[in-house]
Amino acid sequence: MASDMTPAREASLADLGLAAAARMIARGEVTSEALVSACLERITRTDREIGAFAWLDPNHAMEQARAADRWRRTGSGCGPLHGVPVAVKDIIDTADMPTEYGSAIFSGRRPEKDATCIAALRSAGAIIIGKTVTTELALLTPAATHNPAAPGHTPGGSSAGSAAAVAAGMVPAALGSQTAGSVLRPASYCGVYGYKPTLGLISRRGVLLQSHTLDTVGVLTRSLADAALIVDCMSAQDPGDDVSYLRSQPNLTGLAGQPPPVPPALVFLKTPSWNDADTRLHAAYAELADALGATLEEVDAPVLSDIIEWQRIVQLAENAAYYGPILDRHPDQLSDGIRERLVAGSAVPVRTYLEAVAAREAAYARIEALFTRYSAILTPAAPGPAPKLEEGITGSPIFNGLWTYLGMPAVSIPLLEVDGLPLGVQLVGQRRDDGRLLRTANWLEATLSANSNAS
Amino acid sequence: MASDMTPAREASLADLGLAAAARMIARGEVTSEALVSACLERITRTDREIGAFAWLDPNHAMEQARAADRWRRTGSGCGPLHGVPVAVKDIIDTADMPTEYGSAIFSGRRPEKDATCIAALRSAGAIIIGKTVTTELALLTPAATHNPAAPGHTPGGSSAGSAAAVAAGMVPAALGSQTAGSVLRPASYCGVYGYKPTLGLISRRGVLLQSHTLDTVGVLTRSLADAALIVDCMSAQDPGDDVSYLRSQPNLTGLAGQPPPVPPALVFLKTPSWNDADTRLHAAYAELADALGATLEEVDAPVLSDIIEWQRIVQLAENAAYYGPILDRHPDQLSDGIRERLVAGSAVPVRTYLEAVAAREAAYARIEALFTRYSAILTPAAPGPAPKLEEGITGSPIFNGLWTYLGMPAVSIPLLEVDGLPLGVQLVGQRRDDGRLLRTANWLEATLSANSNAS
Numbered sequence: 001m002a003s004d005m006t007p008a009r010e011a012s013l014a015d016l017g018l019a020a021a022a023r024m025i026a027r028g029e030v031t032s033e034a035l036v037s038a039c040l041e042r043i044t045r046t047d048r049e050i051g052a053f054a055w056l057d058p059n060h061a062m063e064q065a066r067a068a069d070r071w072r073r074t075g076s077g078c079g080p081l082h083g084v085p086v087a088v089k090d091i092i093d094t095a096d097m098p099t100e101y102g103s104a105i106f107s108g109r110r111p112e113k114d115a116t117c118i119a120a121l122r123s124a125g126a127i128i129i130g131k132t133v134t135t136e137l138a139l140l141t142p143a144a145t146h147n148p149a150a151p152g153h154t155p156g157g158s159s160a161g162s163a164a165a166v167a168a169g170m171v172p173a174a175l176g177s178q179t180a181g182s183v184l185r186p187a188s189y190c191g192v193y194g195y196k197p198t199l200g201l202i203s204r205r206g207v208l209l210q211s212h213t214l215d216t217v218g219v220l221t222r223s224l225a226d227a228a229l230i231v232d233c234m235s236a237q238d239p240g241d242d243v244s245y246l247r248s249q250p251n252l253t254g255l256a257g258q259p260p261p262v263p264p265a266l267v268f269l270k271t272p273s274w275n276d277a278d279t280r281l282h283a284a285y286a287e288l289a290d291a292l293g294a295t296l297e298e299v300d301a302p303v304l305s306d307i308i309e310w311q312r313i314v315q316l317a318e319n320a321a322y323y324g325p326i327l328d329r330h331p332d333q334l335s336d337g338i339r340e341r342l343v344a345g346s347a348v349p350v351r352t353y354l355e356a357v358a359a360r361e362a363a364y365a366r367i368e369a370l371f372t373r374y375s376a377i378l379t380p381a382a383p384g385p386a387p388k389l390e391e392g393i394t395g396s397p398i399f400n401g402l403w404t405y406l407g408m409p410a411v412s413i414p415l416l417e418v419d420g421l422p423l424g425v426q427l428v429g430q431r432r433d434d435g436r437l438l439r440t441a442n443w444l445e446a447t448l449s450a451n452s453n454a455s
Numbered sequence: 456m457a458s459d460m461t462p463a464r465e466a467s468l469a470d471l472g473l474a475a476a477a478r479m480i481a482r483g484e485v486t487s488e489a490l491v492s493a494c495l496e497r498i499t500r501t502d503r504e505i506g507a508f509a510w511l512d513p514n515h516a517m518e519q520a521r522a523a524d525r526w527r528r529t530g531s532g533c534g535p536l537h538g539v540p541v542a543v544k545d546i547i548d549t550a551d552m553p554t555e556y557g558s559a560i561f562s563g564r565r566p567e568k569d570a571t572c573i574a575a576l577r578s579a580g581a582i583i584i585g586k587t588v589t590t591e592l593a594l595l596t597p598a599a600t601h602n603p604a605a606p607g608h609t610p611g612g613s614s615a616g617s618a619a620a621v622a623a624g625m626v627p628a629a630l631g632s633q634t635a636g637s638v639l640r641p642a643s644y645c646g647v648y649g650y651k652p653t654l655g656l657i658s659r660r661g662v663l664l665q666s667h668t669l670d671t672v673g674v675l676t677r678s679l680a681d682a683a684l685i686v687d688c689m690s691a692q693d694p695g696d697d698v699s700y701l702r703s704q705p706n707l708t709g710l711a712g713q714p715p716p717v718p719p720a721l722v723f724l725k726t727p728s729w730n731d732a733d734t735r736l737h738a739a740y741a742e743l744a745d746a747l748g749a750t751l752e753e754v755d756a757p758v759l760s761d762i763i764e765w766q767r768i769v770q771l772a773e774n775a776a777y778y779g780p781i782l783d784r785h786p787d788q789l790s791d792g793i794r795e796r797l798v799a800g801s802a803v804p805v806r807t808y809l810e811a812v813a814a815r816e817a818a819y820a821r822i823e824a825l826f827t828r829y830s831a832i833l834t835p836a837a838p839g840p841a842p843k844l845e846e847g848i849t850g851s852p853i854f855n856g857l858w859t860y861l862g863m864p865a866v867s868i869p870l871l872e873v874d875g876l877p878l879g880v881q882l883v884g885q886r887r888d889d890g891r892l893l894r895t896a897n898w899l900e901a902t903l904s905a906n907s908n909a910s
Contacts (some may be wrong), residue, residue, distance in 0.1 A: 317806075320809075321805065351775050353805045
């Protein structure tokens with residue numbers, strides 16, 4: 001059922017995963033210079049067509065790589081991402097590169113400081129190679145990026161460039177962010193892994209804020225292990241972010257790699273959007289359910305349509321508050337879609353908004369009850385494969401927004417395809433138990449791969 | 456300048472302070488039965504006129520007192536409030552008494568569980584003697600309670616009964632709550648101490664919610680030491696209240712009693728409401744400023760009028776959200792004032808509301824900068840003495856709401872009077888440093904008392 005979504009391309013160091021590359025650099029088997037240079041070569045060759053990068057200075061990247069190699073040769077020890085390039089969605093502040101939010105209004109904007117998560121990546125040794133294209137202000141207006149795994153189709157949004165860069169083998173990992181479905185949907189469309197951790201695991205300080213209730217930093221990678229590793233490097237409590245929480249240092253990499261103590265049971269939540277999804281998706285999921293047999297139980301969960309609506313209301317109203325000043329100052333430089341959206345958000349009654357916020361914990365308590373029986377929720381990552389570019393949309397986050405609202409960790413795993421187009425399977429875990437979610441995701445992948453080898 | 460505001464009354468055990476009473480009970484110098492009985496006698500004698508209690512069952516109170524005495528005689532050890540009666544504002548849930556929110560809509564409402572702060576008081580050994588009158592839904596419509604320290608005047612609101620009960624010597628301490636100025640203003644009007652701790656020090660679980668951003672449980676007592684003691688007994692992190700914060704166990708009682716390490720400097724913030732305040736208040740504060748000399752520096756602080764407006768917006772909008780369902784179900788059983796208020800709150804634009812919430816941390820950072828030079832902010836606790844009952848108002852919280860919005864700890868100290876009417880001095884401290892605030896308040900009281908003895 002699963003297959004390699006990546007179009008044929010010449011083998012290169014750029015195809016190394018994050019963990020593998022870091023290991024090889026630490027052992028001296030490859031230099032950061034060689035790795036970054038291979039990535040830059042891939043970018044030079046393909047990005048004119050793909051359009052994943054919003055800003056990239058090869059010299060600056062190579063300088064960072066050479067500095068990493070010099071550091072390593074001093075014998076001073078290497079961080080877990082030493083010398084490995086990472087790309088960053090252009091709504092996350094970088095002190096050495098512009099951060100322009102995908103909007104002409106912020107053209108040339110240079111933050112003074114790195115976002116907290118960027119500073120964490122740099123301490124882990126990562127090379128910030130460049131900034132990836134985001135849709136305008138991380139909302140729904142499509143960017144010009146193409147989908148490397150599905151030519152002629154959208155890569156999704158808003159983390160369009162990050163998903164495309166990883167899918168095209170330009171970088172082993174990239175940062176994205178999700179307010180409704182902006183990490184998991186592009187991951188699904190581009191045939192890569194998307195991981196949105198529990199709200200509060202990664203600090204949002206220095207990241208464009210469109211909704212304090214929902215915004216979550218996430219990652220795009222080519223393996224679950226790489227997703228765990230890069231999130232491990234960024235997770236730390238930050239008193240500067242209200243949703244950040246105190247905890248013992250998680251070691252997702254270690255947890256994710258362990259076999260489950262008992263065979264996991266998964267709960268299949270079709271959610272109220274199921275009937276509107278692509279019929280090819282229905283067929284693919286029927287096949288998946290067959291393959292999983294009794295491991296997967298379908299359940300009708302309560303309050304899901306309310307949750308979808310609450311997420312919509314919260315995002316709309318908070319968008320209007322955070323982007324309202326931009327609308328006031330630069331009405332002509334916003335797209336019609338965003339202008340209309342901000343006007344609609346301003347009209348949300350305050351009571352409706354506050355009820356939508358207040359409903360969250362009780363709704364989560366009802367969903368959380370599922371985790372006494374199940375290791376993870378299984379549900380589509382998107383309503384179908386990537387829409388065609390000419391449709392002028394980035395696809396719908398309808399299968400993602402409810403989990404973002406609930407602050408639950410979620411991954412998209414590139415397990416399915418229809419008509420040669422990638423289709424992710426979304427697994428959703430219990431809040432603050434990202435390790436169990438990733439372990440279950442690993443197990444699912446291994447199980448399906450064993451099945452398919454056996455058949 | 457300061458004088459005893461309490462009208463002449465027969466000496467009684469009911470006049471003992473909280474700490475003194477607890478100490479005497481622990482030593483066996485007085486029984487809880489005798490103490491509670493003295494309080495009940497005072498209540499019987501005076502509450503027909505004052506109207507401080509919404510619910511009181513003398514038998515139930517006496518049973519608790521006798522149980523406390525039996526327990527003590529077993530030698531099992533006494534909590535810090537063992538056998539001492541405390542009265543509770545009727546918006547705080549008590550499992551053994553009704554909690555009716557000052558509204559006929561909730562007549563006969565019996566909560567299943569104690570509020571977290573009530574459970575904490577009971578573990579400290581306190582006797583919950585009864586429920587005190589609150590204004591309707593803890594808002595601005597006056598209750599029928601009279602001011603024992605200023606006959607013919609309002610006790611203020613919304614913690615009207617709690618302030619009156621303490622002022623009349625019915626109980627040594629009572630719980631109140633403050634969303635704008637509902638603890639400090641009645642304290643000022645009734646000539647008692649009011650203390651609103653840092654937001655999050657006392658859990659709000661089981662307390663009627665009218666604004667999650669603002670609602671704060673506070674206390675009314677007849678000394679600063681008693682205020683420190685009762686808050687010590689209730690402060691504990693509660694994962695069930697989002698604003699509750701993790702900290703080492705504070706010992707306010709110990710801290711408040713220490714002499715300041717250096718002589719405190721106080722900053723006098725008249726705030727934008729100063730010019731609208733009673734001219735008699737202006738004269739009293741001029742006298743106070745004279746007495747304090749160089750210790751008190753007047754400063755023009757920034758953003759204060761914005762803060763006043765933000766508090767108003769947040770309270771109005773959140774009121775509408777939390778009380779909206781009551782308005783929907785029982786429109787005819789709400790007073791006109793509340794109905795109008797809820798309609799106005801529903802009309803607050805969501806963007807205005809969210810901006811008011813988002814502005815808080817930056818505003819606090821600017822105010823907090825004062826604490827590098829000053830130990831506390833000094834400002835009136837109310838715009839003047841208590842208004843007359845016939846005015847049909849509970850007075851204005853205009854001098855309190857801004858500190859509630861900022862989540863800062865504040866006390867009202869009964870230091871002034873005009874025309875025989877009490878007038879509190881408000882001291883405001885740095886967030887999460889309630890100990891320093893109370894220590895400074897103690898120092899201020901001692902300094903003024905030494906001055907007045909010397910003159």
